[in-house]
Amino acid sequence: MxxxxxxxxxxxxxxxxxxxxxxxxxxxxxxxxxxxxxxxxxxxxxxxxxxxxxxxxxxxxxxxxxxxxxxxxxxxxxxxxxxxxxxxxxxxxxxxxxxxxxxxxxxxxxxxxPYREALERWLQLAESLEDAEVFRRLYRWRLTEGQPAGPQAVARWRDDLCANFEQARGGSAARQRVLERYDQPFELREPQALTLYRCDAEAARDYIAMKLSRVPVYRRHIWEELRGAARRRGDWPFARELYRLQVPPGQWRRDAEAIAEHVRDPAELISWLEEHHPRGSFEEKGEVMLGLLRRRRGQVLPYVRRHLGEMFEAPGGGALMREFLDEVATHQWWGVWARVLKEWAPQRFFEREVMGLLNGVELPDRERRRRLWLLGRVGDEAQVTRLSDVSAVALYARYPQLVRGVFAPRVMPSAVQGYPRLLARALEAEDEELIDQMARRLIMEVPRFGVAEVAEVMAKLTHYYRALLSEPRRFGARVVPMLTGLSSERRWRAGLLLQRNPLARHLLVEALPAYLLNEAWVGALLRAPAWFVRRVGCEALCLGDEALAARRARQCARQAMPSLGARHRAERRWAARAVARGVGDEVCARDALLMAQAVLDGELSAGQGDAELVRLVGRLSARWPQAAQQAGLRPARGPGPG
Incomplete structure (x- = not known):
């Protein structure tokens, strides 16, 4: 009760x-x-x-x-x-x-x-409202009484699913909603799947395929009766999908070998293999595909290339990799060889291949460079395999252009790996391009605690650029492209970064006066994708005396003004200060007032306003009253009573 x-x-x-x-x-x-x-x-x-x-x-x-x-x-x-x-x-x-x-x-x-009656009414209400998630939970509770589902509960679920599916009124859409409400993590059997398919194939097809995709590989067997019903109906795509979802590994091996034996035309061979390619991941898949490659060689290479990930991501795929690499190397399919090494090979395996190419004496230099270029080029791999510091130095000693080129993403320092030996070699060789590449990679990194080599590399680079600051024009010509190349998506952690990264502190704070030597440098900083680099340009414009500010008035007005409407308040405030110092004529003052007032109108409508922009409008209006009149500004009203 x-x-x-x-x-x-x-x-x-x-x-x-x-x-x-x-x-x-x-x-x-x-x-x-x-x-x-x-x-x-x-x-x-x-x-x-x-x-x-x-x-x-x-x-x-x-x-x-x-x-x-x-x-x-x-x-x-x-x-x-x-x-x-x-x-x-x-x-x-x-x-x-x-x-x-x-x-x-x-x-x-x-x-x-004691709450059975209320729960029954709740279940009926959820079904009438077609609240599938609530109904599924309540239905399973009623089905299992809160206990793990046993055979009787699963059998009752199958009967309820088929009965409600057949009784549904409203066409395929209504039956799909029934499948959604009664979907439970139980296994579907062939008689029930056949009932659903015969009642409404359009509504049941995807649901049956979804259930079959969750069946473990070792329990697979093909539902011949359902496949026969699909064939008689002319539903060949679904019949082929049933085969791919249900074929056991042993049967697929026999079918693939028979196809390779009897189908002679290469295009037809690929089509048959794709049609019979099983879903899911299992160990035998790589062995079968390697056997096909050995039997039909280049004729099945397009098929194998499309399914490389299934070979090496499956259990036991790592043990098969050595055999596969030997096979593709025998036929000189170096593109496939490099792709396997870059995307699926462990780091030590990849590095061993690179060092083997460097130390191979019988290989012509042109061919060695070609294979190294294939290994270094970054493609679609989710994670870039990196070289160790020792291997990077060995590669740099022989092919420095590869280290600066295709191998650069694989040898650049990070928050956890510093490459101090490679940096020492670059400094010794005065390789400015590689030094700038390493600095660009490290400028936004906060070294992890306990990684001493990263702090060592940062200290060496900071010392290098501080010494370079004695030649300001050379310094700016190298550092400004580095800063403007920083991504706008990088997270800006000013306090932590400037405290623990001496390189960033030097280039973003200490070296500001050097950027004023060339108006093109300041303009490049003000147009940089990253907002914190644009802020650096605005900070640089605020340095110096009034005479210097007057000489760069046009640059201030035309290039710093867009930052008045920036999303980040720090950039807007420095831009307002730079514009206030640099505006030198009435036209520039009018444009600055128009932009600042437009930003303020938007902020004030949201109930907030930037005090720095308010001060900018006041200073420019007082200094250039004619420009304020042209911009349509009126005296601000005082605060009302209270």
Whole structure:
């Protein structure tokens, strides 16, 4: 029988509700029966609105382990009370089992318990509203009584699925909604799949394929009756998909070998192999494809190239890699060889191949360079395989242009790897291009704690660029392209970066006066993709005396003004200061006032305003009243009373 809920009111109930809620929200863990009385009182409290009740229930769910056992009490009531507001909470806290402090053990909350009638009505309401997620959870609770699903429960689910699918009215769309509501993580059998397919093939096709994709490889067997029904219907794509989803590894091996044996035309061979290529990942797949490669060689290479990832990402794929690389090297398919090494080989394996090419004496130099270029070129691989510092130095000693070129992403320093030996060789050889590449990579990195070599490389680069600052024009010509090449997507952590990265502190703070020697450098900084580099340009413009500011007035007005509307406040404030110092004629003042006022209008409409922009408008209006009049500015009104 459902637990009766008696409506109570008055001061006595208010005190009881408040006292029970305070105890439940405190440190005391209540047993399920006592917590149920508190929940009943909260549900019946008329002084609580929906938002307040949700807040209290969130706190209860976080503090009381037995709250999940009472889903049958609070779930239906909240769902009926305000489904849109409480649905997220219900899905997060939905439980059919929980820990009961009263018993000191974990126990289930059976569907046939005291809340059965309310749960049945809730299930019917969720089905009528086509709330698939809530219905699935309630249906599984009723099906299993909160216990792990047994054979009888799974068999009942299959019967319910087929019965509701056949009885659905409204065409394929209605039947697809039935499949969505009754979808459970159980295995579908062929008789039920055949029933669904014969009733509505359009609605059932994708659902059957989804269920088959979850069947383990070792339990695969082809549903010949369903495949026959698909063939008789003329549904050949689905029949082929059933084969790919269900073919056991042994049968696929025999079929692939038969196709390779009897199909002579290369194009037809590829088509047949693709048509019979199985879904899923299993160890035998790589062995079969290597066997096909040995038997038909280049005729099956397009097929093998399309499925390389399935060969080496499957269990046992690493042991097959050496044989595969030897086979493709025998036929000189160096593109496939390089792709396997870059995308799927371990770092030590990749590095061994690079060093083997460097140390090979019988290989012509042109061919060695070609293979190294293939190995270095970064393609579509998700993670770039890097060389060690020793290997990078060995490669640089023989082919420095490759290190500066295609191998650069594989030998550049990072927050965890510094390449101090490579930097020492570059400094010794005065290789400016490689030094600038390494500095560009490190300028936005914060070294990880305990990685001494990264801090060592940063210190050496900082010392190098500080010495270069004695030649300001050479310094700016090298550093400005480095800064303007920084990505706008890099995260800017000013405090931590400038504190722990001396290279960034030197190039972004200490070297600002050097950038003023050439207007083109400041212009490049102001047009950089990264906002913090544009801020550096604005900071540089604020340096120097008024005479220097007057000489760069045009540059300030035309290139710093777009930063007045920047998204980052730091850039806007420095841009406002730079424009205030650099505006030197009435036309520039008018343009600056128009842009600053447009930004301020947008901010003030949102209830906020940048004080630096306000000061800019005031300074320019006072200095250039004619420009302010042309910009349409009027005297600001004073604050009203209060």
């Amino acid at each position: 459902p637990m009766p809920i008696v409506r109570r009111s008055g001061p006595m109930f208010a005190r009881e509700s408040k006292g029970g809620a305070e105890a439940a929200l405190g440190g005391e863990r209540l047993e399920a029966g006592r917590l149920a009385r508190v929940v009943e009182q909260l549900l019946e409290a008329e002084q609580l609105d929906d938002a307040a009740l949700l807040g209290i229930f969130e706190a209860l769910a976080g503090r009381q382990p037995a709250f999940g056992l009472l889903t049958g009490l609070w779930g239906p009531a909240l769902y009926r009370r305000h489904r849109a507001l409480y649905r997220g909470f219900i899905l997060r806290r939905f439980r059919s089992a929980g820990y009961d402090p009263g018993r000191g053990a974990w126990r289930v909350a059976p569907w046939s318990g």
